[in-house]
Amino acid sequence: MARTTVVIASRNRCGSLLRTLTHLSELAAPVILVDNASTDDTVARVRREFPAVTVLESPINLGAVARNYGIRAARTPFVAFADDDSWWAPDAFERAEPIFDEHPDLAVIAARTLVGPAETPDPITPLLRHSPLGEGVAGPAVLGFLACSAIVRRQAFIEAGGFSPVLFFRGEETLLSWDLAAAGWALCYVEDVVAHHHPAAERAPDGDIVERRNAVLTSWMRRPVGRALVASLKDPRAFWAAMPRLRQALRQRRALPEHLEAQIRKASGRPRRGG
Structure with missing residues (x-):
């Protein structure tokens, strides 16, 4: 089975x-x-x-x-x-x-x-x-x-x-x-x-900004306020794209355990995926 x-x-x-x-x-x-x-x-x-x-x-x-x-x-x-x-x-x-x-x-x-x-x-x-x-x-x-x-x-x-x-x-x-x-x-x-x-040769033209927008939203949903602010200020275009969804994101905000936040900081140096 x-x-x-x-x-x-x-x-x-x-x-x-x-x-x-x-x-x-x-x-x-x-x-x-x-x-x-x-x-x-x-x-x-x-x-x-x-x-x-x-x-x-x-x-x-x-x-x-x-x-x-x-x-x-x-x-x-x-x-x-x-x-x-x-x-x-x-x-x-x-x-x-x-x-x-x-x-x-x-x-x-x-x-x-x-x-x-x-x-x-x-x-x-x-x-x-x-x-x-x-x-x-x-x-x-x-x-x-x-x-x-x-x-x-x-x-x-x-x-x-x-x-x-x-x-x-x-x-x-x-x-x-x-x-x-x-x-x-x-x-x-x-x-x-x-x-x-086997991805198609043509990709969605707005794919990169959407992924960056979601990285900002994810930060606001789970990371400390200071970290979320840094993520927003580092990529103002992505933050602007996130604005229409930000209130909804904040309604679902909750803190992560301290040990997990430390792991995220340790792993955060990796670049975004390309797919």
Whole structure:
């Protein structure tokens, strides 16, 4: 019986999604697609060409929060996220599941991400591999991950509240990582668990500012006021972009444990991810 479900959130990316589903069909794992109000023929084609895939249709674009609905619909103890342009190596779940079993306090396995046909390591890979936080329960301890190459313990994800609607999309992993760690869960990078990412050549033109906006919002939601002010002043354009969501972010503000804030400061030198 399968113990890992793949959850994908997608919107108007039918071509790349069908390629992803073709690769995922080689795995003996259930797949849940949460469609973010696509206006193309995504839903019809997936239902026709991949009838084994469970399709959940959202009437609105939920961004990353769509994954929350997918994980709640899953019936396995572990969930592997994929984007509509990424998929998992054939042995990824066979490698990950025993690690979760051996470490019941492990919430997230951050996989090694190989990009494109050349299978170049994603820029985040060496940062995770050489995490300044040192060795964790199952590999280098981390406070971040790429959603498209992460496997999570379903219970931990749900207890932590999942991805935040305040952030919508891009850089949403950081807040969840901090909340999991604050609740006592471990997050580790595992080299032998592999995901493949084939991003489109064209990227959203506003992607960088959205990610920077979310970094500012995340700081205001969890970090000390002084740190949040520094983050805002260092990137005034991102702070300006965050203003429409700042009141909502502040309503969800809560302090992190002191030891975790110290770990965040230690790890904060890493650059933003590029995907």
